[in-house]
Amino acid sequence: MSWLDNVESAAYKLNPRSFQEEHGILGESVELKKIVEVVQQVAPTDITVLITGESGVGKEIIAKTIHAASQRSKKSLITVNSGAIPEGIIESELFGHERGSFTGAAGERKGDFELADNGTIFLDEIGELPLSAQVKFLRILENGEFLRVGSSMPRRVNVRVLAATNKNLEAEVRNGHFRSDLYFRLRSVNIVIPPLRQRVDDVPVLFRAFVDEFSAKNNAKFGGISDEGMNALKSYHWPGNVRELRNVVESMLVLESGKFLNAADINKYLKEYHPPAAESRNLPMVTGKSVEQAERELILRALFEIKADVLELKNVLHEQATALAHVQQNDPMAIQADSSLSLTDMEHKLIAEALQRFKGNRRAAARALNISERTLYRKIKEYHLE
Ligand SMILES: Nc1ncnc2c1ncn2[C@@H]1O[C@H](COP(=O)(O)OP(=O)(O)OP(=O)(O)O)[C@@H](O)[C@H]1O
Numbered sequence: 001m002s003w004l005d006n007v008e009s010a011a012y013k014l015n016p017r018s019f020q021e022e023h024g025i026l027g028e029s030v031e032l033k034k035i036v037e038v039v040q041q042v043a044p045t046d047i048t049v050l051i052t053g054e055s056g057v058g059k060e061i062i063a064k065t066i067h068a069a070s071q072r073s074k075k076s077l078i079t080v081n082s083g084a085i086p087e088g089i090i091e092s093e094l095f096g097h098e099r100g101s102f103t104g105a106a107g108e109r110k111g112d113f114e115l116a117d118n119g120t121i122f123l124d125e126i127g128e129l130p131l132s133a134q135v136k137f138l139r140i141l142e143n144g145e146f147l148r149v150g151s152s153m154p155r156r157v158n159v160r161v162l163a164a165t166n167k168n169l170e171a172e173v174r175n176g177h178f179r180s181d182l183y184f185r186l187r188s189v190n191i192v193i194p195p196l197r198q199r200v201d202d203v204p205v206l207f208r209a210f211v212d213e214f215s216a217k218n219n220a221k222f223g224g225i226s227d228e229g230m231n232a233l234k235s236y237h238w239p240g241n242v243r244e245l246r247n248v249v250e251s252m253l254v255l256e257s258g259k260f261l262n263a264a265d266i267n268k269y270l271k272e273y274h275p276p277a278a279e280s281r282n283l284p285m286v287t288g289k290s291v292e293q294a295e296r297e298l299i300l301r302a303l304f305e306i307k308a309d310v311l312e313l314k315n316v317l318h319e320q321a322t323a324l325a326h327v328q329q330n331d332p333m334a335i336q337a338d339s340s341l342s343l344t345d346m347e348h349k350l351i352a353e354a355l356q357r358f359k360g361n362r363r364a365a366a367r368a369l370n371i372s373e374r375t376l377y378r379k380i381k382e383y384h385l386e
């Protein structure tokens with residue numbers, strides 16, 4: 001240890017750790033600082049907080065911090081992933097049930113709200129909560145009262161509620177999947193975490209912290225990064241946000257151990273960006289035209305684009321059918337090998353492969369398979385993939 005290290009640790013003792021340090025929330029952007037300020041304001045109260053933002057932006061870390069910085073911190077924080085619980089048992093999970101209230105309910109059971117009594121409940125993926133459970137949830141929010149499944153005796157709990165979602169709840173309300181009264185009740189304090197691409201000042205700090213974490217864990221050496229390399233990280237669109245940055249740093253450290261990282265080294269680990277059609281679309285200018293006229297043009301243009309997409313799809317399908325016929329003619333065995341798998345076997349195989357690819361991370365696997373987490377859980381049980 002050098003004399004400098006001693007000076008630094010002495011200074012560290014004199015300066016108590018900042019709120020951010022204490023709770024492991026890294027970042028220097030104005031956007032993040034504002035969020036931390038709100039967290040500090042709401043944490044000591046019992047107010048319900050809705051946390052929204054894309055996947056991987058840090059909703060869970062913010063929820064945990066609100067609990068940890070509250071007067072309830074010594075009591076439990078119960079996290080419920082509403083998207084992962086099968087619809088049939090969600091009410092019993094949340095509110096508990098009485099003995100014999102449904103087939104298989106041998107004994108009585110406390111629900112998550114009762115388990116969180118005097119503490120905090122964090123309802124993750126709140127947008128996935130079925131409508132029937134939403135009614136009961138609203139009642140708890142309004143007066144702390146609920147009924148266990150199969151009981152008509154109201155019970156009371158003293159629970160602080162935090163909720164999170166990466167869905168656009170307003171749109172869910174519009175399409176009838178989310179109750180508007182519950183939405184208005186929830187959104188009174190809404191912490192919106194912007195995607196990482198909109199707060200690039202956080203990238204260097206997060207990068208550095210993940211480098212330290214993973215070089216220690218994987219015994220890998222960090223050989224430095226050029227300014228262009230850092231710029232490549234800062235200008236990337238990060239669809240998976242902080243979680244993706246964390247994963248990229250881990251792979252890069254292991255595979256490029258000890259190497260000085262230039263932009264080209266970094267780009268190997270970043271996905272190419274294909275902007276969705278709406279972003280690249282050249283929207284008509286509204287200036288000089290009536291809004292209706294501009295809207296009509298927009299709709300017409302969208303229709304033309306849909307037509308073009310359908311034509312393109314038709315062509316692709318036609319090409320594939322031709323190629324398939326060709327392969328069948330020349331090598332009937334090649335196709336037979338595949339078609340020997342039944343639909344169920346294929347589904348089983350796909351799910352097993354996705355779980356393996358994402359190292360058992362069910363959320364990531366569900367996303368890759370384009371099915372809901374709830375469906376994935378059901379399938380895992382069905383195919384005994386646990
Ligand atoms: N500001 C931050 N400082 C340090 N780590 C962070 C920060 N934001 C996110 N992370 C880390 O990134 C990962 C993803 O964060 P988190 O699980 O909180 O995201 P999320 O918004 O809940 O994602 P999802 O919608 O997929 O559940 C975690 O490992 C978390 O610790």
Ligand SMILES: [Mg+2]
Nearest residue numbers: 059060124164
């Ligand atoms: Mg989360």
